[in-house]
Amino acid sequence: MTEKVHIAVALDGAGWHPAAWREPTARPTELTTPGYWRDLVRAADDAGLVLATIEDALTLEGRTTESDAGIRRDRVRGRLDALLVASFLAPLTRRIGLVPTLTTTHPEPFHLATGLQTLDHASLGRAGARIVAGSSPQERANFGRRSDGPAGFPASGGVEDDPAWEAAFREAGEVVEAIRVLADSWEDDAIIRDVESGRFLDRERVHNADFEGEFFSITGASIVPRSPQGQPLITALAHQSIPYRFAAEHADVVFITPRDAEDAAAIIVEVARAAAEVREESEPLRVFADLLVLIEDTTQQAHATWNRLEERAQISTDARVVIGTAETVADEIRALAAAGVDGIRLRPARLPADLVAITEQLVPLLEAAGVLHQDDGAPTLRQRLGLPRRVSRFAAQEVFA
Amino acid sequence: MSRRIHLAAHFPGVNNTTVWTDPTAGSQIDFSSFEYFARNAERGLFDYLFLAEGLRLREHRGRIHDLDVLGRPNTLAILAALAGVTENIGLVGTLSTTFNEPYELARQLATLDHLSNGRAGWNAVTSSDAFHGANFRRGGFLDHGDRYRRAAEFAELSKRLWSSWREDAIIADAETGEFLRRDAVEQVVHTSDLFDIDARFDVPRSPQNRPLIVQAGDSADGRDFATAHADVIFSLHTEFEDAQDFYRDVKGRLAAVGRQEDDLKILPAASFVLGDTLEEARERSREIALAQVRPETAITYLEQVWNRDFSGYDPDGPLPDVDPDTGPESAQGFANRHAAVRSRIAKLREVAETEKLSIRDLIIRLTANHTFVGTPGQVAADIDRYVQERATDGFTVVGHLTPHGLDEFTDRVIPLLQERGTYRESYEEGATLRETLGVAGEPVAV
Numbered sequence: 001m002t003e004k005v006h007i008a009v010a011l012d013g014a015g016w017h018p019a020a021w022r023e024p025t026a027r028p029t030e031l032t033t034p035g036y037w038r039d040l041v042r043a044a045d046d047a048g049l050v051l052a053t054i055e056d057a058l059t060l061e062g063r064t065t066e067s068d069a070g071i072r073r074d075r076v077r078g079r080l081d082a083l084l085v086a087s088f089l090a091p092l093t094r095r096i097g098l099v100p101t102l103t104t105t106h107p108e109p110f111h112l113a114t115g116l117q118t119l120d121h122a123s124l125g126r127a128g129a130r131i132v133a134g135s136s137p138q139e140r141a142n143f144g145r146r147s148d149g150p151a152g153f154p155a156s157g158g159v160e161d162d163p164a165w166e167a168a169f170r171e172a173g174e175v176v177e178a179i180r181v182l183a184d185s186w187e188d189d190a191i192i193r194d195v196e197s198g199r200f201l202d203r204e205r206v207h208n209a210d211f212e213g214e215f216f217s218i219t220g221a222s223i224v225p226r227s228p229q230g231q232p233l234i235t236a237l238a239h240q241s242i243p244y245r246f247a248a249e250h251a252d253v254v255f256i257t258p259r260d261a262e263d264a265a266a267i268i269v270e271v272a273r274a275a276a277e278v279r280e281e282s283e284p285l286r287v288f289a290d291l292l293v294l295i296e297d298t299t300q301q302a303h304a305t306w307n308r309l310e311e312r313a314q315i316s317t318d319a320r321v322v323i324g325t326a327e328t329v330a331d332e333i334r335a336l337a338a339a340g341v342d343g344i345r346l347r348p349a350r351l352p353a354d355l356v357a358i359t360e361q362l363v364p365l366l367e368a369a370g371v372l373h374q375d376d377g378a379p380t381l382r383q384r385l386g387l388p389r390r391v392s393r394f395a396a397q398e399v400f401a
Numbered sequence: 402m403s404r405r406i407h408l409a410a411h412f413p414g415v416n417n418t419t420v421w422t423d424p425t426a427g428s429q430i431d432f433s434s435f436e437y438f439a440r441n442a443e444r445g446l447f448d449y450l451f452l453a454e455g456l457r458l459r460e461h462r463g464r465i466h467d468l469d470v471l472g473r474p475n476t477l478a479i480l481a482a483l484a485g486v487t488e489n490i491g492l493v494g495t496l497s498t499t500f501n502e503p504y505e506l507a508r509q510l511a512t513l514d515h516l517s518n519g520r521a522g523w524n525a526v527t528s529s530d531a532f533h534g535a536n537f538r539r540g541g542f543l544d545h546g547d548r549y550r551r552a553a554e555f556a557e558l559s560k561r562l563w564s565s566w567r568e569d570a571i572i573a574d575a576e577t578g579e580f581l582r583r584d585a586v587e588q589v590v591h592t593s594d595l596f597d598i599d600a601r602f603d604v605p606r607s608p609q610n611r612p613l614i615v616q617a618g619d620s621a622d623g624r625d626f627a628t629a630h631a632d633v634i635f636s637l638h639t640e641f642e643d644a645q646d647f648y649r650d651v652k653g654r655l656a657a658v659g660r661q662e663d664d665l666k667i668l669p670a671a672s673f674v675l676g677d678t679l680e681e682a683r684e685r686s687r688e689i690a691l692a693q694v695r696p697e698t699a700i701t702y703l704e705q706v707w708n709r710d711f712s713g714y715d716p717d718g719p720l721p722d723v724d725p726d727t728g729p730e731s732a733q734g735f736a737n738r739h740a741a742v743r744s745r746i747a748k749l750r751e752v753a754e755t756e757k758l759s760i761r762d763l764i765i766r767l768t769a770n771h772t773f774v775g776t777p778g779q780v781a782a783d784i785d786r787y788v789q790e791r792a793t794d795g796f797t798v799v800g801h802l803t804p805h806g807l808d809e810f811t812d813r814v815i816p817l818l819q820e821r822g823t824y825r826e827s828y829e830e831g832a833t834l835r836e837t838l839g840v841a842g843e844p845v846a847v
Contacts, residue, residue: 058603080516084481118475119482121474142601198697206465
């Protein structure tokens with residue numbers, strides 16, 4: 001039997017290659033217009049992709065390792081708040097999961113939680129979040145509220161070598177926990193509208209969060225009644241042990257960056273081991289492999305395009321790069337599926353060009369090959385991924401009380 | 402020339418004036434309710450939709466207050482979703498200057514302005530109490546006296562961030578490889594005892610240059626803030642002479658800061674009840690008031706003012722003849738019901754005695770005294786009079802039902818306002834909210 005996968009797409013500016021905005025198919029002056037985002041996500045939705053992540057950062061230069069990023073003028077600059085872009089797209093799309101990137105260091109966890117719940121209401125159960133830990137010095141200067149945080153990536157490349165990064169992951173974990181507690185704070189049937197007794201809700205079924213963490217506390221219940229998914233889908237990108245542990249503890253979906261299928265199999269084992277230590281079997285962790293793709297009609301064209309991009313700006317990326325035809329990418333996906341990943345998150349090198357190739361060429365190929373999970377009409381994003389609707393922890397308490 | 406009427410459509414909130422016991426009352430949280438309300442308001446050519454904010458569920462005597470509607474969306478997220486299903490109507494939400502940070506809120510509002518093609522607005526409020534603060538990182542960190550100082554610096558910083566991108570910042574020249582123009586983004590540096598910011602903003606200049614700012618506080622500080630920063634005042638002055646006094650006071654302050662009368666619109670909250678005859682409208686008004694102030698609502702209101710248990714009192718009887726409990730307050734999240742309690746109670750007693758009102762009728766008088774009651778023709782004439790005689794620039798209209806509360810107003814009053822020639826016949830194609838409202842999108846003073 002062929003292993004099946006879900007296909008997701010990661011959206012960022014003019015695409016993942018830093019020179020993508022200079023391509024003739026790019027729309028570089030429209031990157032902050034509603035029409036640009038509507039076109040991209042509707043195309044992904046119509047093609048049946050399971051979810052779209054939307055990048056975000058709280059700085060002009062974004063999440064970059066370029067040391068001169070602050071003064072460069074040859075890179076895309078300017079973006080919109082991802083949670084609001086996702087909210088805007090909610091009523092304009094039908095099936096696709098909407099997964100904005102959330103920075104966890106500066107924003108108020110209460111606002112993040114209620115924003116996600118609102119996205120879930122507006123999308124009728126398609127809300128998710130990609131959780132990012134840590135902050136850069138520029139982010140901290142933009143906010144001016146706290147000075148603690150990592151100075152940059154540690155020279156070793158391993159976040160476990162920097163106490164500030166470890167703290168950042170602990171804080172990100174608390175933010176996820178707060179999001180989940182607040183999502184649970186109203187039980188499903190809290191609103192009773194009982195005209196007889198004059199009570200709008202049953203206050204026994206609305207609970208204070210009473211969240212006390214190392215980094216912040218939240219006393220009250222959410223202001224948003226429970227949303228269709230119960231809890232939003234939590235996702236995280238992870239490349240190393242601490243992030244794997246973070247994902248195992250806090251996420252529903254982890255995006256990994258394997259070098260190849262063999263590496264993917266090894267990472268899946270490591271993630272599964274981490275997961276076995278911290279979570280119930282009834283709460284599976286879905287593993288998606290990231291691929292950065294450039295797709296043309298011929299392999300030759302694809303490489304010529306890639307070379308043109310690289311002459312203009314050299315990419316530095318954590319993900320495996322696949323350059324070729326839709327068949328080339330489909331072969332990679334089949335190999336990763338065989339290695340056991342649940343899904344693939346594609347990062348288009350160019351937008352909209354490579355997204356168009358994904359929806360018009362790659363998806364039909366994968367469908368024909370029987371590699372793609374068919375959309376079975378499951379009502380929510382979580383259910384479409386085979387994840388259970390989480391029961392409110394407060395409702396569970398009552399059962400056992 | 403006659404003055405133009407401006408109207409905002411207030412999505413019903415969580416006060417007792419939103420009647421949920423009516424069989425036609427719909428969900429307060431489903432997106433379909435918001436979409437319906439927004440589309441209807443757009444059909445009525447309202448200037449903007451207005452949404453209040455929730456930061457904590459209200460409590461009464463240590464428990465969640467369960468008599469009124471509870472639960473609402475995150476302001477920014479729901480407005481962004483509504484941007485996707487509307488074309489012309491402004492999208493204005495309440496957002497705190499205390500429990501947000503300038504960089505983040507400025508980028509969110511600029512984002513909303515981009516996503517709506519220039520229809521974003523911000524009702525800046527200054528709540529600072531520890532009850533709401535308990536849901537946020539810093540708790541009740543801000544002294545009451547610093548609220549407006551922080552709000553003013555916050556607004557000033559927001560304006561600087563919004564204007565920090567040159568309008569022509571993005572060249573995107575594929576040949577030369579220049580995406581940004583040289584010196585396209587100005588550094589915003591601000592150091593005070595409240596903020597320490599050295600920022601480079603990441604959202605390009607938005608269609609309105611800066612989103613609309615609305616202000617609702619009525620204190621001297623509030624009026625000063627409005628004079629300096631606001632484009633609209635959401636006031637509570639609806640009694641005609643009082644409204645005229647307020648109008649004169651606030652508009653009189655504008656010249657000193659180089660602003661014109663029209664640069665700041667005054668749109669007080671207004672409720673309405675219609676009937677085919679005045680008598681029928683009055684009967685309906687009474688029915689709606691009784692639904693808005695149920696017996697338990699009246700008692701609860703008094704309990705919040707007195708800070709005492711009045712469960713044994715008859716809502717149709719006289720006011721309790723006891724003193725307030727001035728100990729720790731048991732009601733949380735309501736607008737200052739227990740503040741200045743002794744003078745307030747004296748005033749309540751005076752009103753109740755002079756007008757011979759029961760507890761319930763007194764609370765109806767206080768919270769469910771409908772602004773405009775009459776035939777559609779009478780209501781239209783009244784609204785027009787307020788505007789023509791400089792008592793207001795229009796109103797923030799609130800219905801008593803979600804989401805159908807403004808259907809009747811749209812169907813029956815709006816056409817009559819149009820007949821009077823003082824309300825728009827259509828939106829101007831592609832107009833921003835500032836253009837619709839007629840408030841100058843002046844270059845931001847930095």
